[in-house]
Amino acid sequence: MAIVVQKYGGSSVANAEKIRNIARRVSESYKKGNKVVVVVSAMGDTTDDLIELANKINPNPEPREMDLLLSTGEIVSSTLLAMALHAAGFRAVALSGPQAGISTDSSFSRARITGIEPRRIIKELDKGNIVIVAGFQGLTVENDIATLGRGGSDTTAVALAASLKAKICEIYTDVEGVYTADPRVVPEARKLDEIGYEEMLEMATSGARVMHHRSVELGQVYNMPILVASSMVDKPGTIIHGGENMEARNKVRGIAHDMDVAKITITGVPDRPGIAAAIFMPLAKAGISVDTIVQNASANNITDLTFTIIKNDVTKAMQIIKPVAKEINAKKCLSDSKLGKVSIIGTGMQNTPGYAAKMFQTLSTQSINIQLITTSEIRITCIIAEDKVKEAVKALHKAFELDKA
Amino acid sequence: MAIVVQKYGGSSVANAEKIRNIARRVSESYKKGNKVVVVVSAMGDTTDDLIELANKINPNPEPREMDLLLSTGEIVSSTLLAMALHAAGFRAVALSGPQAGISTDSSFSRARITGIEPRRIIKELDKGNIVIVAGFQGLTVENDIATLGRGGSDTTAVALAASLKAKICEIYTDVEGVYTADPRVVPEARKLDEIGYEEMLEMATSGARVMHHRSVELGQVYNMPILVASSMVDKPGTIIHGGENMEARNKVRGIAHDMDVAKITITGVPDRPGIAAAIFMPLAKAGISVDTIVQNASANNITDLTFTIIKNDVTKAMQIIKPVAKEINAKKCLSDSKLGKVSIIGTGMQNTPGYAAKMFQTLSTQSINIQLITTSEIRITCIIAEDKVKEAVKALHKAFELDKA
Numbered sequence: 001m002a003i004v005v006q007k008y009g010g011s012s013v014a015n016a017e018k019i020r021n022i023a024r025r026v027s028e029s030y031k032k033g034n035k036v037v038v039v040v041s042a043m044g045d046t047t048d049d050l051i052e053l054a055n056k057i058n059p060n061p062e063p064r065e066m067d068l069l070l071s072t073g074e075i076v077s078s079t080l081l082a083m084a085l086h087a088a089g090f091r092a093v094a095l096s097g098p099q100a101g102i103s104t105d106s107s108f109s110r111a112r113i114t115g116i117e118p119r120r121i122i123k124e125l126d127k128g129n130i131v132i133v134a135g136f137q138g139l140t141v142e143n144d145i146a147t148l149g150r151g152g153s154d155t156t157a158v159a160l161a162a163s164l165k166a167k168i169c170e171i172y173t174d175v176e177g178v179y180t181a182d183p184r185v186v187p188e189a190r191k192l193d194e195i196g197y198e199e200m201l202e203m204a205t206s207g208a209r210v211m212h213h214r215s216v217e218l219g220q221v222y223n224m225p226i227l228v229a230s231s232m233v234d235k236p237g238t239i240i241h242g243g244e245n246m247e248a249r250n251k252v253r254g255i256a257h258d259m260d261v262a263k264i265t266i267t268g269v270p271d272r273p274g275i276a277a278a279i280f281m282p283l284a285k286a287g288i289s290v291d292t293i294v295q296n297a298s299a300n301n302i303t304d305l306t307f308t309i310i311k312n313d314v315t316k317a318m319q320i321i322k323p324v325a326k327e328i329n330a331k332k333c334l335s336d337s338k339l340g341k342v343s344i345i346g347t348g349m350q351n352t353p354g355y356a357a358k359m360f361q362t363l364s365t366q367s368i369n370i371q372l373i374t375t376s377e378i379r380i381t382c383i384i385a386e387d388k389v390k391e392a393v394k395a396l397h398k399a400f401e402l403d404k405a
Numbered sequence: 406m407a408i409v410v411q412k413y414g415g416s417s418v419a420n421a422e423k424i425r426n427i428a429r430r431v432s433e434s435y436k437k438g439n440k441v442v443v444v445v446s447a448m449g450d451t452t453d454d455l456i457e458l459a460n461k462i463n464p465n466p467e468p469r470e471m472d473l474l475l476s477t478g479e480i481v482s483s484t485l486l487a488m489a490l491h492a493a494g495f496r497a498v499a500l501s502g503p504q505a506g507i508s509t510d511s512s513f514s515r516a517r518i519t520g521i522e523p524r525r526i527i528k529e530l531d532k533g534n535i536v537i538v539a540g541f542q543g544l545t546v547e548n549d550i551a552t553l554g555r556g557g558s559d560t561t562a563v564a565l566a567a568s569l570k571a572k573i574c575e576i577y578t579d580v581e582g583v584y585t586a587d588p589r590v591v592p593e594a595r596k597l598d599e600i601g602y603e604e605m606l607e608m609a610t611s612g613a614r615v616m617h618h619r620s621v622e623l624g625q626v627y628n629m630p631i632l633v634a635s636s637m638v639d640k641p642g643t644i645i646h647g648g649e650n651m652e653a654r655n656k657v658r659g660i661a662h663d664m665d666v667a668k669i670t671i672t673g674v675p676d677r678p679g680i681a682a683a684i685f686m687p688l689a690k691a692g693i694s695v696d697t698i699v700q701n702a703s704a705n706n707i708t709d710l711t712f713t714i715i716k717n718d719v720t721k722a723m724q725i726i727k728p729v730a731k732e733i734n735a736k737k738c739l740s741d742s743k744l745g746k747v748s749i750i751g752t753g754m755q756n757t758p759g760y761a762a763k764m765f766q767t768l769s770t771q772s773i774n775i776q777l778i779t780t781s782e783i784r785i786t787c788i789i790a791e792d793k794v795k796e797a798v799k800a801l802h803k804a805f806e807l808d809k810a
Binding site: 019060082 | 421455458461463469470473474477480484487488504548549550
């Protein structure tokens, strides 16, 4: 019998009725003869509510206690789903992350899974149980509970699927799959039947909210096929996998966008070794993630340096950067928080010229000014004004004929 | 440095403000130089809310999943209290029952503590941490979470105090201590400075709600002094201990009462061996606790049998008893759900006549009819009409001069 791992997000288990509905979906897979392991997130807004409660008591809570607190959310939903399956006449057992054998490092609030010992899960599956695992959590070597941070339950699901040698990891969510662009922006956007790990990774890191890039990476490492589908309607969804897809060659596969982009520019930076480290080390220490870095060609050993961060980090980053700029005798620090980015993604772009030119041409036709450009082998990203992002996505979707099957 | 174990109930940690207040009280004991271990219950109505949520999904949930679900309530409050202590500048660490080393048997929903391995607690105390333990829960040998049932967090506290060889176990609650009678019924009731384990046990099993008898028993077995005091006001409370109290000899120490009494009478029961077993075995199997059993003197080998149970069990008990009565050729089954009981308690009553007579005389003066009488060495209990209970408590409190110090 094949093992199937399913994951349901917080909105899919937000109340008693939805949990009963998910129990029905889970039992269908079981009735087909699969051994079913289900990973659940916390119900609806539970995690946010717990964070709010904690912040009322301590605006800067210890990550160790915060993780122990937040881990209860997923335990609650796992037990309720097991109870719903019992009520429907199925055998089921709920396991916390530690009970499921999930070990993590001790980086509280953003722990990484260090190993899975699935003995208990296998024992319960062999007894005929559907196994419900509380996502987002594991046990450190010190016997403490750590949570996996953003995308945690997806990561739990893919890691469990890999360790159990499941035939597939099914991620059920509030969208019907991976689209050529965000359907809320581009009504003509098409759902993709399949997509490669690398393309999905670029989509995820470029702003597509479907899955966190961590779990896609994990899927890629273990070559675990991942289905992304709706938890509400019975539709096929999108399979993320590692196989070649002949048809996808020479094609842009999707347009991703992200509104959460801010830019900081330091002008008049003396162009000598060690300057970049002097600027970016203190940002890294403060936990500020820098996305794109662009340095202009130097004139008279003086250059301008620009980098992008998320909007929430601008104030903190400026506080850190201003004294540094003064120290290295730079001229000025400027910030712009009204930016966004748009990306075209596809393995078909690899080593094929013309995609960048077509992208810039399309944006130019719409009178959209490009502020920064970054590329990977299978992605081209342009930083543009926030209020032009949707227009850009629509125009690019049309220009690259993504509305056509 | 002496170890002190403190326990705070659900109403003491019902919201952020109350939790901050408890943190202050905990830190005061720490500042006095004690090593402090704190046991907490779930916040306010959390447990009831979780039960309600579970029942919406499954009216008859599996005890294993129910216990895993309910255990989250105490974990939440333990982490929040630790955060409040951090915010006030104290070192603290929250531990779940399993992390605290508490092992239980596998009787889900009413598990018993089988052992405590306090290594982690001692390690954290030695690091200078205040240790907050989630009450009411432990780990079975199968690595499952089990809850301790009614009075669970008190039991956790006393068991931890015993295993840590604490100097005292302090139970903070919403009353100021143990009273000579319920102060809501008898305004003149006095708080006792101290009371023996046995007297407290009789009080607890006779209806006094201050502490569950389980934790008092545990205190008695390990000779652990227990302080019962208010979590809101700074007043001395009552010490429950095992030492002799000379002054308490020849005295009734307290009046307990309980409104939750129902009576079932089976008339015309043939008086032969095996009849009692035939009646009470099926009740025990159905989980119905029988309190008092009275069998009238037999005339012509025919007798009447009366027993008391809690009101909620009457319908179920009658369903079980009626066919049994028929089988053994008894005459009739009658039930009365409008009863209560009143008890006088004191080690001073041991081997001393006159207390029973005075109790019956007092009730008779109030025209209160006694339906059943039961006694232990240090307690006399009368079953009377529910609507006469308060009156009886008041009259007995006065008759035995409990209002006088």
